Amino acid sequence: TKPAMTLAKNANKPIWTDLHDYDGRNPHHQPFIESASVIFLSSDNLPDYRGFMERMIGDGKELVVCTHGSDGATLLSRDGQWVEQPAFQVRQVQDTNGAGDAFFSGFLCGYLRGENLQTCLRLGAACGALCVSSRSLAAENLSLQQLHDHLRDGG
Template identity: 55%
Template sequence: MKNTSTSKVAIIGGTTFDHIVYLPSLPAPVPQTIHQAPFREAVGSTGSGKALALTKLGVPNTLYSVVGDDSYGRQISEYLHAQGVTALLDKDPAGTERHINIMDASGGRTSIFVTQSSEIIAHNIPAIKEQLGQADVIVLNIIGYCRHLIPMVSEQDKPVWTDLHDYDGTNIYHQDFINAAQFIHLSSDNLPDYRATMQSLMARGKELVICTHGKAGATLLTRQGDWYEQAALEGLLIEDSNGAGDCFFSGFLYGYLNGKSHQECLRYGAICGGYAVTSPSLVYEGLSPELLTG
């Protein structure tokens, strides 16, 4: 099956240059020296992951983000272009945001933000408004500078999806993004009672709340109060878990835009996210609509 939806997606925020280190296990909190750790560099972050995955799935999308006027920013721009992603990249005076991701053999990760994007950016407002105006769906990522774009997003009166990542249920940082969105993804990493948090979010008038649990699958709550469960794929060899959450998000959104049932959307998300961990890249190289429907 090909992408039969003509919906266009505007993705707001989220590009980094990542330095990725692979270890058998995450380092213990004691002074130590680690020799000869495998290491690579790659484009990362939540906007890149979603744009790359949706592009492979044939969903028309644009990505707005910021990068520095530096070699890291140029590498991000060149890579996204080479992968067919349509990107509008403003300049960050603080330079390109960079992360060090320490990965273990089971897919665990410790992320260190070496630098972060500036909170205040000289946004190309006319270009962003044009991007939003052409979109049918807006994906609002929880990056600091995106908060200042929320009024512009909200005035479009279009469906807004957001990804809260490892939200703990109370952090005030996320509240503006929650208020702006009708469709919410998050993980249960910091939620001992994730169902209660999902119900709390739904009580704020949301359409769907989707919570992922890594190897334990995912849970969906609808506005009508219906619960759906999806198991994670089994038997996949973990190479790199970076991007798995964004790929789940993209697979789910692909199904939703193509009019699939809630259960099918969850299954597409599980396939897209599951195969992501088998690849060193943010997105599985063989991702396609046929992979999700085969």
């Protein structure tokens, strides 16, 4: 994806990245960090996630979103907005594979539709909850309507 990042940067397109398994030190992630205007990551391997998020905003990133598994997610924006989103409760976790990607997708869907950041986080959390409730990498019959129903019903 590095050639694609160069093309996007040269075209002045925003780059969103997900730093999979980032621990705060692995040099593999550095080109993605440098190129991105929006960063998603998990706190699983990053104990000082808030410090990292603050450094990234200080370096000019637009948004940094950190997921915390069953503890929800947090977001820090360029204007200093700190937003927390608890995870939606699920009846039974079937498989956590794909939950981070599902979260990213739900958030991005809301963002592209012009939703506020809290709603984007809620859509991400809903999509993640639907994913872990499924035996597949994505919830069966996933749709924007299904996400909004999940939000309305409180999970």
